[in-house]
Amino acid sequence: MQIIVGAQWGDEGKGKIVDYLSEHADWIVRYQGGNNAGHTVIVGEETFKLHLVPSGICRNKRSILGNGVVLNPIALVNELEALHARGFQTEGRFFISERAHLILHQHLAQDQAEEAGRSQKVGTTGKGIGPAYMAKVARSGVRAGAWQTAELNAEEQAAMQKLRPYLANTEHLLHEALEKGEHILLEGAQGTFLDIDHGTYPFVTSSNCSSGGACTGSGLPPTAVRSVTGILKAYTTRVGNGPFPTELTDDTGTYLQQQGHEFGTTTGRIRRCGWLDLVMANYARRINGITEWAITKLDVLSGLEQIQVCTAYQHQGQTLAGYPSQLQTLENLTPIYTSLPGWSESLAECRQLSDLPANARHYLNFIAEQTHTPIAYVSVGPERNQTLMP
Secondary structure (H helix, E strand, C coil): CEEEEECCCCCCCHHHHHHHHHCCCCEEEECCECCCCCEEEEECCEEEEECCCCHHHHHCCEEEECCCEEECHHHHHHHHHHHHHCCCCCCCCEEEECCCEECCHHHHHHHHHHHHHCCCCCCCCCCCHHHHHHHHHCCCCCEHHHHHHCCCCHHHHHHHHHHHHHEECHHHHHHHHHHCCCCEEEECCCCHHHCCCCCCCCCCCCCCCCCHHHHHCCCCCHHHCCEEEEEEECCEEECCCCCCCCECCCHHHHHHHHHCCCECCCCCCECEEECEEHHHHHHHHHHHCCCEEEEECHHHHCCEEEEEEEEEEEECCEECCCCCCCHHHHHHCEEEEEEEEEECCCCCCCCCHHHCCHHHHHHHHHHHHHHCCCEEEEECCCCHHHEECC
16 A cells, blocks of 8 residues: 655645556545645646546546545536546446545535635635535534435535445445555645645645545555655645745746746646755655655756755754744744755656756755655656656
8 A cells, every 4th residue: 555645735746646656556545635636647648637536547547535535526527527528437447435525515605705704815725625624523514425315406416416326335445455455556635734734734724635644534554554655846836825935936936937837726826936845845754654755847947057955944043953833933934055056958858867967866866865765756747758767
């Protein structure tokens, strides 16, 4: 069992890496979040933008929405129908946990009203995620398996009728798969620093995006975890409000936005960009038990003469021992940078690590050394064949 987890504020490129790793997986499981996530998968000339359905569906693999997910039935039906129109078959290969909770019309209205009324905006996507989780915790939510006894509007009822064949006791399916020795890939949404407990609260999502959520959100035991792959973008991005110690508001930040096409898959909002933050990376490594890195968008850094990497924080003249828990500290600290030489060459045609420029390899080695974690995958472009392994 392998967990894929974002090590920043989401948008790290998890969809591409999950798609790549899905080739050798038997099951792909989404374990938290809802259609506030956005995963982009490119297959040949086709681009797939997924919000709920696990990225592994593009490999024709068996895919599950686990019990930790909150799902909007109307949005899910639209996504499935779009996949069907492009030739993908989901019958017998896609399953929804009967224990997953539904996002209903009242949750959407509540989410949008609460965000509009806040003096300090959290930056919610307005998809009803938070209110659906609130209802779940308050024990007033609607589970997918109990939709027929709940008060749904006509459109929601029609959507659930279409989803009815996909409802299953997915926990039992996964337990059987585990006992057979089948390979299960657990796909996280968002990222560690949007985690409700370990993220930059209150500028977070409403679920546990960290690896602990993989077990509670799927029904699989922690003893079954064999590896945790942390997805780390070669620089840092963030959508919406909240602290961002290494943010760049100059021409370099604009360069990263443009070269990296940093616009949200779900919201279309421009992503804030900054240098890679290894204080964050090390915190994510410890929280999630990350055993290996997948470094994404290394190609975006091509053309920069010097690349800064944050290796420590200072606050009030003191070097901080770890990642701060308090918002006020995060907003007032000073990042300490190490400057590394950049490279001018395009990485688009690189197919193995030895093809990379020496300075790009040095950059990767620096990340591995500073985080005490090996790099297992390096992405140098959006295509499947632009993923390098040692």
